[in-house]
Amino acid sequence: MNDYQVLVVGGGPGGYVAAIRAAQLGFKSALVEKDTVGGLCLNWGCIPSKALLRNAEVLNLIKNSNEFGIKIDTFTPDFSEAVKRSRKVVKKLIAGVGFLLKKNNVELISDAAVLANKNEIQLQNSGKTITADNIVIATGSNFREFPNMPIDEKRVITSRQALELKEIPNKIAIVGGGATGIEFGYIFNAYGSEVTIIELTDRILNKEDADVSKELTKIYEKKGIKILTGTQIEKLEVNDKSVKANIITDGKESTLEFDTLMVAVGAEANTKNIGLEDVGVELDNGWIKIDNYMNTSVNNIYAIGDVTGKLLQAHVASHQGVVAVEKIAGLNPEPINNYYDMPRAIYCEPQVASIGLTEEEAKSQGYKIKTGTFPLAASGKALGLGDTEGFSKLIFDSEIGELLGAHMVGSNVSELLGEIGILKHLEGSSKEIGDLVHPHPTMSEILKESALGSLGSAIHI
Structure with missing residues (x-):
């Protein structure tokens, strides 16, 4: 009998979610992490950068405060204080992940792991060996180095x-x-x-x-x-x-x-020196090859997140983790058949948010399309916020009206990806989006107007 039923290697947003979901399903679950839980995303990626982006957003609001009738004559931006704030956010979330692991009875093993065989892991620091029925590789990715741009960490x-x-x-x-x-x-x-x-x-x-x-x-x-x-x-x-x-x-x-x-x-998978080749896990240009259920070439070894090279996003890794563990549990989760239907967001100001096919991709795949575009300059909510840069663009199959893609630039448009993601998942049409009543005034109205625009019936432009 093995020590664990599900053993996850790597504690990022894919790994810790997989370990917790496994425990929820009744498996004896453990998570091996050599550094701090949360992975690159929480510690040195999406979370601290988003905290700094918020500081930058506030700074720009102060610079433009006169537009809102607020006069601020002197202020002193302090980037070091912004960095300190971002690290506080990170520290709080790391503690939160630790709490969730403990709450769900996931054993956290602080060590580096190397595969010895398809059921066995060697812990490099303690020298111990642990075994598992199923192993999930979630070791993530790291910065790729280029010979013409050596990193000295100073200049x-x-x-x-x-x-x-x-x-x-x-x-x-x-x-x-x-x-x-x-x-x-x-x-x-x-x-x-x-x-x-x-x-x-x-x-x-x-x-x-x-x-x-x-x-x-x-x-x-x-x-x-x-x-x-x-x-x-x-x-x-x-x-x-x-x-x-x-x-x-x-x-x-x-x-x-x-x-x-x-x-x-550039990014490269963290696949070196963890024993993958020794146990027969196939790689593709350094990334772990997986099927639609995150199975690798070894039947009880799964891989999730950046290490698979599919779409290097934290939310994708988390979803892959859930699918992998539910497959292990025999729950028949919905397979991940494509990754272009995953939401993507860039958190500059204005933000960029997208899902599905671009216009170029849709045409290259043979679709006959209709598009509807609505500028934020025509949005009452955007005008009130003072953020009128950007637009919403929806792409539809002209023959059946199905939504193929959505692409937005504007203030907080990432928050609209939930709605548009549901519509995409349910194969929503231009007419259905146009018929849906959206609250006024909200940014969500730009989706309705874009859909109506593709039908030639937009009201506010």
Whole structure:
């Protein structure tokens, strides 16, 4: 008889959720974590960065307080205090996860784990061996290193070091125009940095709808953020005072100098030196191969979260964890057949929120589409908030009216993903969204107006 029925390796948002769900289903469950529970997301990712984003948002509100009839003549932004606040938030949530594990009788084992065979784990610090009927790998991902951009954690940093800065750099380059680069670009800009975002492809947020990229580019440039697309970093020259970036844009070489350069591109799975190959777990370019129920190539070993390389989002990892454990329990959960229907959010201001296919993806898959777009400048709620930048864009199958994708830029639009996610899951149509009564005045009305717009019957535009 094995020591545990379900053993989870890795205590991030996928791992701890899987361990708790296993305990709820009556399994003897344990969680092995070598560092602090919560994983990269809680400790050095989504949670502390969102706390800093809130500080930046408040700072920008103060800067624009005159628009609301409030005169604030002097104020002093202190980034070190913002960082302290973010660490307090992290500490509180870590304690919360620990409480949940204890409440659900999940045994927390603080150690590093290596697979010895498909039912056995060797603990590296204690030297002990533990066994389990089922093992869930949730070891996450980490920052990818690039030979042309070596991280020294002083002048050349990742988001990990950015979350611990005591002072804001006067000039900073952010390499990568994805979610991380866009969010930190907003933070540094709010605190007064001269920000340059360097993106290799032809647009920032290149996995989002092209209209989203275009809108956010316009908004960021209005804020004074410089965006260089189609730009490659050749090499860096680092000294005690600055970092020089030798770049190529449209075939032309140039050199830019910054106080700090932040690498915000690339991730790699934490699959090395944990015994995966020794027990026959198949990898695909370093990521663990899984099926729609999170099964690996070894029948009792599952993998969830970033380590699978599917969609590197905390909520995706948590959902994968639940599906995996419920499959183990024989509950026949709904398989995850695609990941483009998972909600995605970027928490700059204005926010970016999306789900489903982009217009380009829908067309490439052969759909005949209709789109409806509604600008926030026509929203009563947005006008009242003083946040009129952005839009809502819904994409429908023109033949049957089914919602294919939703893409939004605007204040707090991430909060609309719950509604649009339900509609997407239930195969909602343009008519059904248009018929649904939304409270007034709310941001949710932009969804109704977008749906009506696709039908040619929008009222407020």
